[in-house]
Amino acid sequence: MVHMGVRVQTEDFDVGAEITAMRLSSANIGAVVSFVGQVRDLNDGDNVDSMFLEHYPGMTEKALAEIIAQVKVRWSITDALIVHRVGELKPQDQIVLVLVATAHRQEAFEACECIMDHLKTDAPFWKKEQTQHGLRWVEAKTSDEDARHRWKSTT
Amino acid sequence: MVHMGVRVQTEDFDVGAEITAMRLSSANIGAVVSFVGQVRDLNDGDNVDSMFLEHYPGMTEKALAEIIAQVKVRWSITDALIVHRVGELKPQDQIVLVLVATAHRQEAFEACECIMDHLKTDAPFWKKEQTQHGLRWVEAKTSDEDARHRWKSTT
Amino acid sequence: MIHLIKVFYFARLKESLNYSTEDIELPVNVKTIAQLKVHLAERGETWADLFGGQQSIRAAINHGLVDNDAIINSGDEVAFFPPVTGG
Amino acid sequence: MIHLIKVFYFARLKESLNYSTEDIELPVNVKTIAQLKVHLAERGETWADLFGGQQSIRAAINHGLVDNDAIINSGDEVAFFPPVTGG
Numbered sequence: 001m002v003h004m005g006v007r008v009q010t011e012d013f014d015v016g017a018e019i020t021a022m023r024l025s026s027a028n029i030g031a032v033v034s035f036v037g038q039v040r041d042l043n044d045g046d047n048v049d050s051m052f053l054e055h056y057p058g059m060t061e062k063a064l065a066e067i068i069a070q071v072k073v074r075w076s077i078t079d080a081l082i083v084h085r086v087g088e089l090k091p092q093d094q095i096v097l098v099l100v101a102t103a104h105r106q107e108a109f110e111a112c113e114c115i116m117d118h119l120k121t122d123a124p125f126w127k128k129e130q131t132q133h134g135l136r137w138v139e140a141k142t143s144d145e146d147a148r149h150r151w152k153s154t155t
Numbered sequence: 156m157v158h159m160g161v162r163v164q165t166e167d168f169d170v171g172a173e174i175t176a177m178r179l180s181s182a183n184i185g186a187v188v189s190f191v192g193q194v195r196d197l198n199d200g201d202n203v204d205s206m207f208l209e210h211y212p213g214m215t216e217k218a219l220a221e222i223i224a225q226v227k228v229r230w231s232i233t234d235a236l237i238v239h240r241v242g243e244l245k246p247q248d249q250i251v252l253v254l255v256a257t258a259h260r261q262e263a264f265e266a267c268e269c270i271m272d273h274l275k276t277d278a279p280f281w282k283k284e285q286t287q288h289g290l291r292w293v294e295a296k297t298s299d300e301d302a303r304h305r306w307k308s309t310t
Numbered sequence: 311m312i313h314l315i316k317v318f319y320f321a322r323l324k325e326s327l328n329y330s331t332e333d334i335e336l337p338v339n340v341k342t343i344a345q346l347k348v349h350l351a352e353r354g355e356t357w358a359d360l361f362g363g364q365q366s367i368r369a370a371i372n373h374g375l376v377d378n379d380a381i382i383n384s385g386d387e388v389a390f391f392p393p394v395t396g397g
Numbered sequence: 398m399i400h401l402i403k404v405f406y407f408a409r410l411k412e413s414l415n416y417s418t419e420d421i422e423l424p425v426n427v428k429t430i431a432q433l434k435v436h437l438a439e440r441g442e443t444w445a446d447l448f449g450g451q452q453s454i455r456a457a458i459n460h461g462l463v464d465n466d467a468i469i470n471s472g473d474e475v476a477f478f479p480p481v482t483g484g
Contacts, residue, residue, distance in 0.1 A: 014171060015170075015171050015174050015175070016169060016170050016171015016172065016174065016175075017171065019170050019171065019189070019191060020170070020171075023191060023193050023247070023249075024247060027195060027196035027197075027246050027247050028195060028196070028197070029193060029195070030192060030193060030195045031190065031191070031192055031193075032189075032190075032191045032193070033188065033189070033190050033191075033267075034174070034187075034188070034189045034191075035186065035187075035188050035260065035263075035264070036174060036178060036186070036187045036188075036189075037185060037186055037260070037484055038178050038184060038185060038186075038187070040182060040183060040184070040185045040258070041182035041183070042182075042183065053483070054407060054408055055483070056405070056407055056457070056460075056476060056478070058460050059457055059460035059461075059476065062460045062461070063460075063461075063462070084483060084484075091182050092178070092179060092182050094178075095484070096483070096484050103195070105190065105192070105268075105271055105397075106268070106302065108190075109190070109264060109267070109268040109271075112188075112264070113260075113261070113264040116260055116264075116484060119483060119484045120481075120483065120484045121480075121481065122462060122481070123481060123483050123484075124407065124457070124476075124478060124481055124483075125481055125482065125483025125484070126407060126408035126409075126478065126479065126481060126482055126483070127482045127483070128408070137408060137409045137479065137482075138482040139480075139482070140453075140479070140480030140481065140482050147261065192397055208396070209320060209321055210396070211318070211320055211370070211373075211389060211391070213373050214370055214373035214374075214389065217373045217374070218373075218374075218375070239396060239397075250397070251396070251397050260484075271397060274396060274397045275394075275395075275396065275397045276393075276394065277375060277394070278394060278396050278397075279320065279370070279389075279391060279394055279396075280394055280395065280396025280397070281320060281321035281322075281391065281392065281394060281395055281396070282395045282396070283321070292321060292322045292392065292395075293395040294393075294395070295366075295392070295393030295394065295395050
């Protein structure tokens with residue numbers, strides 16, 4: 001898998017087209033679970049006017065591909081896709097899409113959530129917000145570290 | 156909530172339009188998790204040519220609305236939607252859509268999976284398959300009962 | 311006093327019985343879902359086969375799933391069906 | 398023998414240092430990420446503030462996340478950045 005199913009882009013994505021393309025790729029697929037993240041207008045109590053997403057080109061794609069590869073070892077997955085946007089984003093812009101297609105639903109839910117939890121801690125993205133108090137870098141959350149570690153205890 | 160966010164229909168649905176409409180309904184939404192079920196071409200080792208989905212009009216809508224109401228008590232949910240098709244379906248047709256929108260991702264994943272698990276055991280739908288061996292009613296799975304009971308032990 | 315209820319049958323039950331709904335006048339000794347099943351099982355072989363306890367049959371009263379010991383009231387809409395298989 | 402590596406800085410680090418990449422010739426006693434951090438911290442106040450151990454800084458070698466005790470080899474691409482906040 002050479003970065004298959006991973007895209008890092010400034011452009012928006014079409015969630016319906018992505019789900020449908022993946023779903024129709026195999027008649028063995030019974031379940032497609034998707035996660036769409038959108039920019040909220042509020043963070044840590046402050047209004048967010050816009051944000052800029054910086055990343056580490058080269059490492060980002062590799063990190064995301066590794067997350068998918070790990071998930072494929074653990075669950076029986078027909079297909080998976082991560083699309084992550086970078087650059088300038090406004091509230092209610094789509095920021096990330098994760099899709100997982102499987103024969104049975106529980107695997108799709110677990111794998112999709114596991115991908116998101118690892119993406120939050122292992123993929124080199126950094127958010128800088130423009131709020132009413134000026135520009136600020138978003139601080140990482142310990143809750144994201146905790147969420148990621150959930151998946152270790154049960155392996 | 157008078158059956159809000161519940162639709163039972165013979166027509167297909169547009170997953171992208173549904174996700175986008177829900178996502179844009181509030182700038183407080185940070186996560187939308189969706190589940191799409193599609194008819195598989197194989198069940199219990201036999202090729203499925205088509206299936207017919209019977210339901211109990213009146214009770215179906217009520218049962219689905221109750222599932223959403225229960226989930227809203229347990230998780231902090233901005234919006235939720237269930238669309239379930241009935242009537243004649245072919246392999247790779249969409250059969251069910253569940254959407255949950257929340258501020259934070261973990262709640263959306265859990266609530267969406269919980270809705271699907273309850274839908275599998277509590278909503279009056281019955282599948283009849285046309286296979287190479289003729290027509291047959293699909294048997295309920297004990298694994299679906301087990302999946303539903305998971306959510307009880309942790310409440 | 312007459313206790314009239316409406317009964318619906320779905321899926322495999324509907325096919326076996328060859329009809330989907332009927333009005334039933336409840337005998338005085340039939341007050342619960344379990345008692346109604348016994349009453350229906352006495353109708354003949356097909357009915358005994360379906361409601362005699364060998365098969366898993368679920369019930370609803372007025373569009374809500376109920377257990378065997380649920381009380382049936384006059385005017386209720388009662389439904390019998392196999393375990394559900396949607397989703 | 399000269400051990401030349403390429404170093405990248407991202408996000409808050411890049412802004413504080415006011416540049417994003419440089420080539421560094423590793424001193425012979427600098428073999429790990431931890432030792433490179435100490436080496437960088439000796440460059441002055443801004444550097445000491447970032448790499449002196451008060452702040453949480455993550456590191457990557459050749460596009461893979463690594464711990465403090467990871468070995469740096471000649472020709473490696475090393476990156477330093479704050480905890481990530483994507484998704």
